[in-house]
Amino acid sequence: xxxVAGPARAARRGAVATALPALAVRRLGRxxxxxxxxxxxxxxxxxRSARIPDTLLLLEHPHAIxxxxxxxxxxxLIGQEERTALGIxxxxxxxxxxxxxxxxxxxxxxxxxxxxxxxxxxxRYLRDLEGALIDALAGLGVEAERAVGLTGVWTACxxxxxxxxxxxxxxxxxxxxxxxxATDLSFFGTIVPCGITDRPVTSLERELGxxxxxxxxxxxxxxxxxxxxxRRLA
Amino acid sequence: MARIEVPMPQMGxxxxxGTVSKWLxxxxxxxxxxxxxxxxxxxxxxxxxxxxxxxTLVAIEVQEGETVEVGTIVAYIDPEAPPSSNGGAxxxxxxxxxxxxAKAMADGKRAVPEPVETEAPVDQGSxxxxxxxxxxxxxxxxxxxxxxxxxxxxxAEERLPVRSTPVVRRIAEEHGVDLAQVxxxxxxxxxxxxxxxxYIESGKAAEAAAERAAPTPSPPAAAPAPxxxxxxxxxxxxxxxxxxxxxxxxxxxxxxxxEGDRVEPMDKIRRLTAEHMVVAxxxxxxxxxxxxxxxxxxxxxxxxxxxxxxxxxxxxxxxAFVAWAVARVLREFPHLNGTISxxxxxxxxxxxxxxxxxLDPGLIVPVVRDTDHLSLLGVGMKIIDLAxxxxxRQLAPEEIQGATFTITNPGVLGTVVGMPVIPKGTSAILGxxxxxKRVVVxxxxxxxxxxxxxxxxxxxxxxxxxxxxxxxxxxxxLSRLKRVLEEFPADA
Numbered sequence: 252x253x254x255v256a257g258p259a260r261a262a263r264r265g266a267v268a269t270a271l272p273a274l275a276v277r278r279l280g281r282x283x284x285x286x287x288x289x290x291x292x293x294x295x296x297x298x299r300s301a302r303i304p305d306t307l308l309l310l311e312h313p314h315a316i317x318x319x320x321x322x323x324x325x326x327x328l329i330g331q332e333e334r335t336a337l338g339i340x341x342x343x344x345x346x347x348x349x350x351x352x353x354x355x356x357x358x359x360x361x362x363x364x365x366x367x368x369x370x371x372x373x374x375r376y377l378r379d380l381e382g383a384l385i386d387a388l389a390g391l392g393v394e395a396e397r398a399v400g401l402t403g404v405w406t407a408c409x410x411x412x413x414x415x416x417x418x419x420x421x422x423x424x425x426x427x428x429x430x431x432x433a434t435d436l437s438f439f440g441t442i443v444p445c446g447i448t449d450r451p452v453t454s455l456e457r458e459l460g461x462x463x464x465x466x467x468x469x470x471x472x473x474x475x476x477x478x479x480x481x482r483r484l485a
Numbered sequence: 486m487a488r489i490e491v492p493m494p495q496m497g498x499x500x501x502x503g504t505v506s507k508w509l510x511x512x513x514x515x516x517x518x519x520x521x522x523x524x525x526x527x528x529x530x531x532x533x534x535x536x537x538x539x540x541t542l543v544a545i546e547v548q549e550g551e552t553v554e555v556g557t558i559v560a561y562i563d564p565e566a567p568p569s570s571n572g573g574a575x576x577x578x579x580x581x582x583x584x585x586x587a588k589a590m591a592d593g594k595r596a597v598p599e600p601v602e603t604e605a606p607v608d609q610g611s612x613x614x615x616x617x618x619x620x621x622x623x624x625x626x627x628x629x630x631x632x633x634x635x636x637x638x639x640x641a642e643e644r645l646p647v648r649s650t651p652v653v654r655r656i657a658e659e660h661g662v663d664l665a666q667v668x669x670x671x672x673x674x675x676x677x678x679x680x681x682x683x684y685i686e687s688g689k690a691a692e693a694a695a696e697r698a699a700p701t702p703s704p705p706a707a708a709p710a711p712x713x714x715x716x717x718x719x720x721x722x723x724x725x726x727x728x729x730x731x732x733x734x735x736x737x738x739x740x741x742x743x744e745g746d747r748v749e750p751m752d753k754i755r756r757l758t759a760e761h762m763v764v765a766x767x768x769x770x771x772x773x774x775x776x777x778x779x780x781x782x783x784x785x786x787x788x789x790x791x792x793x794x795x796x797x798x799x800x801x802x803x804x805a806f807v808a809w810a811v812a813r814v815l816r817e818f819p820h821l822n823g824t825i826s827x828x829x830x831x832x833x834x835x836x837x838x839x840x841x842x843x844l845d846p847g848l849i850v851p852v853v854r855d856t857d858h859l860s861l862l863g864v865g866m867k868i869i870d871l872a873x874x875x876x877x878r879q880l881a882p883e884e885i886q887g888a889t890f891t892i893t894n895p896g897v898l899g900t901v902v903g904m905p906v907i908p909k910g911t912s913a914i915l916g917x918x919x920x921x922k923r924v925v926v927x928x929x930x931x932x933x934x935x936x937x938x939x940x941x942x943x944x945x946x947x948x949x950x951x952x953x954x955x956x957x958x959x960x961x962x963l964s965r966l967k968r969v970l971e972e973f974p975a976d977a
Contacts, residue, residue, distance in 0.1 A: 312688050318525045347530040371777065372497035373530040399816070400835065401858070402529040408976065418496075418532040420521040 255287040272305065274364075274482035275482055276473045279310040284317060284342045284353065285392070287361065298331035299306030299421045301365075305482060308361040310469050312353035314339040316442055319348035319415050326350045326443035339441065347404070350442045354456070356433035356466055362476060366422040377402050377414060379479055386414050387475035391468065393458045401450075404430075406458055409451035430457065432468050435443045488561040489538045492493050493525070493547070495533055495555045503527050504552040505559060510542045516562060523559065540564035605906030701844060735760040754847040765909040769950035773904045776963040780920055780941040782973040786861075789975065796860065801865030804840065804894050807917055809864045809968040809977055812836045813857035815890055821913045824890045825953050839908065842870055842875040849875050850908065852888045861977035896920060902944040912953045913962075918944040 283291075287310065297303045316327060316339055327341070327350055334341060340354075352357060366376060381397050384404045388395045388411065395412075398405045404412035410428040419425065431454035439452045455463055477484050493503050497667050503525040510522045521533035522542065536542075540562040547559040669683045737759065751759065783806050794801055815822045823832040836857040839850040851871035856864060874880050879902055888913060895903045896919035903916040920943040929936050945966075948961045 319529075320524075321529050345531065347526050372500075373527060373532060374497040374499050377529055398858070402853075407974075415529050416531075418530060420519060420533045420535040450860070 271481060271483040273485035274473075274477045274480065275304050275306045275485050276469075277306060277308050278469060279308060281355070282310045283474065284312050284315045284340065285311070287359075288342075288345070289364065291361055295419050295423045295425050297373060298363050298365055298423050299419070300376075303363075304485065305362070305364045305480070307473060307476060308363070309473065310358075310466075311355055311357060312359055312362075313356045314352075314438065315342055315343045316340070316350060317344040317346075318350050319344055319346050321348055321352045323443075323476060327441070328443065329441045331406055332468070337438075337441070339438070340391075344415070344426065346415040346417045348413075349373075349420050351413045351415065351429060352438050352442055353440055354427055356431070356435065356456075357454065358430045358432050358472065359427070360430070360472060360476070361427045362424055364424045364480065366418070366424060372423050375419060376418070376424065380414050380416070383410075383475040383479040384428060384430060384472065385469040385477065387468070388455070390471045391455065391459070391463060395453060405450075407451055408458065409453040409457065411453050411458070430468070430472065432465060433462060488543060488563045489540065490558045491522070491534075491537060491560040491562060493533060493553050493555050493557045493559050496527070496530075498526070500527055500555065502552055502554045503532075505547050505549050506531060507549060508545060509533075509551070512542055512545055512848050514542050516540060516542050522549065527532065534559075536562060538562055538564055541566040574604050585948065588966060613701065708718040720797070732764060735763045752847075754844070754849065758848055762906050762911065765906050769907045769912070770952050771904075771907060772949055772951045774946075774949070774956065774959045774963060775902060776945050776967055778943050778967055779943055781924075784941060784972050786973050786975060786977070794865075797864050799860070799862055800869060801861060802868065803920065804892065804910065804917070805861065805865035805868050806973065807894075807915070808838050808840065808853060808856060808892055809859070809861045810966055810973070811890065811892060812838055812859075812864075812916060814962060814965050814969055816857055817947055817965065818958065820954050820958055821949065821962055823953065824910050824912050825950070830953060833889040835889065837887050837889045839885075840871065841891060841893035841905075842872050844876060849880070849885060850888060851875050851880055854887070865914050892917065896943055902946050905948045907948050907950055912950040912972050913959075914948045915945040915966075916948065918946070 280285075287308070290308070294303065294306055294308075298306065313335065316334070318327075318341070329337070330337075331341075339354075342449070362380075370376060370379065375388045378397070381402070381404050385395045385397070388406075392413070393406060395406045397405045402414050403410050404414075410430050414428045415425055416426045431452065434452075434454050436452050436454055437455070455468065473484060476482075496503065505523055506526040507524040508522070508525075509524065510516055514520050516536040516539065518537070518539040519535045522536045523534050525532055527535060533731075542560060543563040543566055544561040545558065545559070546561070547553050553559065554835065566722075594802075662681065667680055714815075769933075780803070783803065786806075787801065790801070815838075818866065819832040822836055823830055825831075835855050837852050837854050838856040839852045841848060841850050844909065851874075853859070853864060853867045853871065859867065871880070874884075888908060891908050891911060891914040893914060894901070894904045894917045898919050899919050902918040904913045905916040906916050920941055922939050923942050924937050925940050925942065926935050927938055928934070945963065946960050947963055
C-alpha cells in the first residue's frame with residue numbers, strides 16, 4: 252500500500268501532481284455491450300503501442316446478460332423467449348468470472364491500463380479495483396468491504412459491485428467492474444449472479460435510501476481509481 | 486537447437502495455478518515473440534500469455550480446460566523448425582478434438598485452491614492412512630563408486646525427480662521442509678501447494694526437522710572400546726516416535742468382567758469417537774468460558790419470518806441462528822478458526838462450522854462448508870439436510886471433514902451447560918445449553934428503573950485451546966457473539 256500512499260498523498264498536496272501519469276476518463280453514456288467490446292479491443296491495442304494514456308471508460312449498458320469464461324450455463328435462469336420479452340440481450344464477454352447482468356442505472360467501468368510492476372499481479376489488480384470502489388463508496392456514505400474468496404464489493408446487505416477482468420498481452424487490462432447505482436435489482440433474478448447462490452445483490456440507492464446523481468458517482472469512482480493507481484485525472 | 490519451454494507463468498504472488506482456457510495457436514503454426522499464444526483463467530481474470538520467443542509451436546502439453554501449477558511446461562516452441570504444411574489449422578479444430586477437456590475444465594474449476602484437510606471429529610480413520618503414507622526414503626544409498634562420483638552431495642536434491650513451483654519452494658523454505666521428503670501428487674510427481682500444506686499439517690515437517698537437528702551419533706568407525714557399557718537391549722523409542730504415539734494412538738486399558746456383565750465390541754463410530762476424544766484432550770489445553778444469551782431478538786426474527794420460511798418449506802432452528810452468528814463473528818477472530826500445527830499456527834481460509842448430531846447411539850459432526858457465505862435461511866436448510874442424512878447414514882466422507890469450529894447442542898435435551906471437548910485440529914467448540922424462561926432484571930430504557938421480566942435465555946459455553954486462544958480472546962468472542970445474537974439482524 253505504501254507504494255500507493257506516497258504519490259497519492261503528494262497528489263493531494265499538488266506538489267508533484269503533473270509528474271503523475273495521466274488517467275483519461277471517457278464518459279460514454281449508454282453503449283451497447285457489443286460496441287463496448289469492439290471499442291475495448293481497439294483501446295487495448297492502442298494502449299499497448301502507447302498511442303493513448305491509461306483510460307477509464309465509464310458507461311451504462313442496455314439490459315444484457317453476459318457470460319464469463321467460467322460461466323455455468325445453469326446460472327442463466329431464463330430462456331430465450333423470456334429474455335426477448337424482457338428486452339435482455341445475451342453476450343459472450345471474454346472476461347473472467349461467471350454470469351452477470353448489466354442494465355440502466357448501473358455504472359460500468361472499463362479501465363484500460365498498462366499495468367507495471369509491482370501491479371503486474373492478477374489478484375492484486377482485482378484487489379486494487381475492489382479497494383478503489385470501496386473508497387468511492389465510502390465517499391458516498393456507504394460502508395462496503397471485500398469478502399474473502401468472493402471477488403467483488405459487498406455491503407452488509409449484499410453484493411454492490413461485480414468484477415471480471417481480462418489482461419491482454421503486455422499486461423493491458425480490459426473489462427472491469429459494474430457498480431449498482433440505481434439498478435433495477437429484480438433483473439438479477441434472471442441469473443445466479445457470479446454463480447453465487449446465497450448472497451443477495453444491492454445498490455447504492457437501496458443502501459442510502461435516496462437517489463444519487465450518476466455524475467456524482469462517476470466522479471467519485473474516477474477519483475478513487477486514479478488515487479489507487481497513482482494517476483492524475485485527465 | 487533446443488526447443489524453448491513455455492511455462493505456466495506466475496501471474497501474481499498468490500496465484501499457484503492456472504487453467505488453460507483457450508489455445509490461440511495450433512501445433513505447427515508460426516508464432517512471434519510476445520504474440521499471445523494461449524489464454525488462461527484464474528477466478529475472475531482471463532489473461533493472455535505471450536510467446537517467449539519467435540518460432541514454431543511444436544508441442545502443446547496442457548490441453549484446454551486443464552489446470553496446472555505455475556511453472557508447468559504448457560508448450561514448446563522451436564525457434565528453427567519450419568511451420569508444418571497443415572500449420573494453418575485454426576486452433577478451434579483442436580478444441581473440438583478434445584471434448585474431455587471441457588469436462589475437465591468444469592471439474593477443475595471447482596477443485597481449485599481448497600487445502601486438503603483430513604481432520605474431522607469422526608473422520609472415518611483418515612488419520613491412519615495419512616500416517617501410513619510416510620514419505621518414501623529418498624535416494625537409496627548409491628551402490629557403487631561410479632554412482633557416488635556422479636552424485637556430489639550438493640547436487641543430490643536437484644537430481645531428484647521432484648519439481649515444484651516458486652510458491653511451494655517458498656512455503657518449504659519458511660517451514661524448513663526438505664521438498665525431497667514430500668510426496669508429490671502433481672504432474673510427473675511434482676509437489677503441489679496442497680501436498681506441502683498437507684505435509685506440514687501432518688506434523689511430519691516438525692518431526693523431520695527434529696530428526697535433522699538431533700542426529701543419532703554414529704559409533705566411531707574403529708572403536709573397540711571394550712570398557713564402554715553395553716547398549717541397552719531395547720532402546721527407548723526416539724522422541725519423535727514417542728510423540729507420534731502419544732498424539733496418534735490410543736490404547737484403552739482393560740477391566741475385569743463381572744458376572745452378569747455383557748461384553749460386545751465397539752462399533753466403528755464408538756471406536757473412532759473414543760480415540761478422537763482421548764487424543765483431542767491430550768493435544769489441546771482445554772479451558773471453558775460461559776456467557777448467558779437472551780433469545781428475545783432471535784424469537785422476534787423467527788416469528789416475523791416463520792410464514793415466509795414455511796412457504797419455502799424451510800425450517801430455521803435455534804442452532805441455525807447460532808451457527809450463522811458464529812460464522813459471522815469467526816471472521817473477526819481468526820485464532821478461533823485456526824489451529825496450532827507443529828511450530829506453526831494455521832489460520833483457516835474458510836469458515837466451516839461442524840454441527841454435532843446425536844445419532845442415539847453415537848455422535849457425528851457434519852460440516853456446513855463456508856458457513857459465513859450462507860444466509861440464515863441457507864444455514865438452516867443445510868443443517869436440516871445434513872442432520873437428516875446423518876441420521877439415515879447417508880453422509881459422504883467429505884461432509885464430515887474439514888470443520889474449522891464446532892457447535893454442540895446438549896441443551897436440546899435439557900442440560901443447562903456443558904464443557905465440550907475441542908475436536909483435534911481446531912481450537913474451539915461452542916456448547917449451547919437449554920433455552921429456558923428465566924426471571925431477569927433489566928433496566929427500563931425509558932425510566933431507568935430496574936424491573937423483573939421473564940426472558941428466554943440460555944447458557945453458552947466455549948471450550949477453547951489455551952495454547953492458541955487466551956482467556957480475553959474467548960471473552961471478546963463470546964461478548965461479540967452475544968451482541969450479534971441479541972441484536973439479531975432482521976435481514977440475515
